[in-house]
Every structure is written in structure tokens, then in C-alpha cells.
Amino acid sequence: xxxxxxxxxxxxxxxxxxxxxxxxxxxxxxxxxxxxxxxxxxxxxxxxxxxxxxxxxxxxxxxxxxxxxxxxxxxxxxxxxxxxxxxxxxxxxxxxxxxxxxxxxxxxxxxxxxxxxxxxxxxxxxxxxxxxxxxxxxxxxxxxxxxxxxxxxxxxxxxxxxxxxxxxxxxxxxxxxxxxx
Numbered sequence: 001x002x003x004x005x006x007x008x009x010x011x012x013x014x015x016x017x018x019x020x021x022x023x024x025x026x027x028x029x030x031x032x033x034x035x036x037x038x039x040x041x042x043x044x045x046x047x048x049x050x051x052x053x054x055x056x057x058x059x060x061x062x063x064x065x066x067x068x069x070x071x072x073x074x075x076x077x078x079x080x081x082x083x084x085x086x087x088x089x090x091x092x093x094x095x096x097x098x099x100x101x102x103x104x105x106x107x108x109x110x111x112x113x114x115x116x117x118x119x120x121x122x123x124x125x126x127x128x129x130x131x132x133x134x135x136x137x138x139x140x141x142x143x144x145x146x147x148x149x150x151x152x153x154x155x156x157x158x159x160x161x162x163x164x165x166x167x168x169x170x171x172x173x174x175x176x177x178x179x180x181x
Contacts, residue, residue, distance in 0.1 A: 025152070029056050029089070047081065073178065074177070086174040087120060088120070092118075094117045096113070117133050118134040120132040121172070
């Protein structure tokens with residue numbers, strides 16, 4: 001997969017997420033894997049894995065997803081695909097720390113919630129992780145094409161950071177966990 005192909009796939013992926021949020025009023029947590037086929041390396045595959053709600057309900061379940069499910073997924077995929085990137089996307093609550101925040105504090109849940117965000121991490125391995133953060137502005141309700149009431153959401157680019165592998169977080173380093181299975 002060339003860098004141009006990767007960038008085109010990333011743009012398509014981001015546009016699809018934005019469209020989905022616009023059509024449904026939200027986004028379910030999921031992992032997407034950009035890969036090439038082992039048998040035909042010029043053919044590119046996109047593997048989309050929705051994450052069951054029970055694996056996102058608490059810290060222990062999330063750890064199980066990262067430490068058990070991702071390696072099992074990698075083990076099952078490696079005969080058919082060569083992963084090139086792992087993308088993680090989910091809605092989240094962003095918490096806010098003051099400038100004088102004590103980094104020794106370990107219970108981040110005591111920090112006040114600042115806003116609702118969409119977080120997308122793009123992990124290409126070898127320490128190259130990019131995180132895109134969009135503020136989710138819920139501006140009211142609307143009727144979708146099926147006639148259901150859904151939240152109307154506007155995404156506002158909030159922050160883009162690179163090389164977060166040293167920053168930690170349970171969803172950092174998914175590529176390595178996937179390919180070392």
C-alpha cells in the first residue's frame with residue numbers, strides 16, 4: 001500500500017464517519033483495519049469491527065478488548081491479510097485539567113468533563129500514531145430518512161496530535177497488539 005493509497009483510504013474513512021454521524025446522530029465504538037491481502041499484496045482490504053457494548057461498559061471490559069480481543073483478531077487475520085494501520089473511533093467525554101493539575105493524581109475520573117468528542121486514532125505501527133479529536137456539538141433534533149428522531153451533530157475540529165505512543169492510554173498501540181499475536 002502506497003502512502004497515497006493510505007491517505008485516500010483515510011480520507012474516505014473520515015468522510016464515512018462524518019456521514020454516519022450526520023445520518024444517525026452518533027457513532028458506535030469500532031476498530032477498522034487497513035490491510036493488504038497476503039495472496040495478492042496489491043489488493044487492499046478494509047476490515048471493520050464494531051465493538052460490542054459489553055466490551056465498552058467499564059475499564060475492565062475495555063482492557064479485555066485491548067489485551068485479549070485485539071490479539072485474537074490479529075491471530076485470525078494474519079493468514080489472509082497484512083495489516084497496514086489500525087484505526088480506533090469512538091465518542092468520548094473529554095475531561096479538563098487545570099494548568100496546576102498534579103500529575104501524580106491517578107483518578108482521572110475526578111476531573112470535570114469539558115465536552116463530548118469524537119476521537120479517532122490512526123496507528124501505523126513503529127510509533128506512528130495520529131489522534132484526531134472533533135468536538136461534538138449537539139444542536140438539536142432532526143428526523144432522519146427512516147422517520148426517526150435523532151440528534152443533530154456538528155463536528156468541529158478540536159485537535160490533532162501525533163506520536164502519542166509515549167502518552168499512554170489503553171487504545172494506544174493497537175497496531176502492535178494486532179500484529180504480534
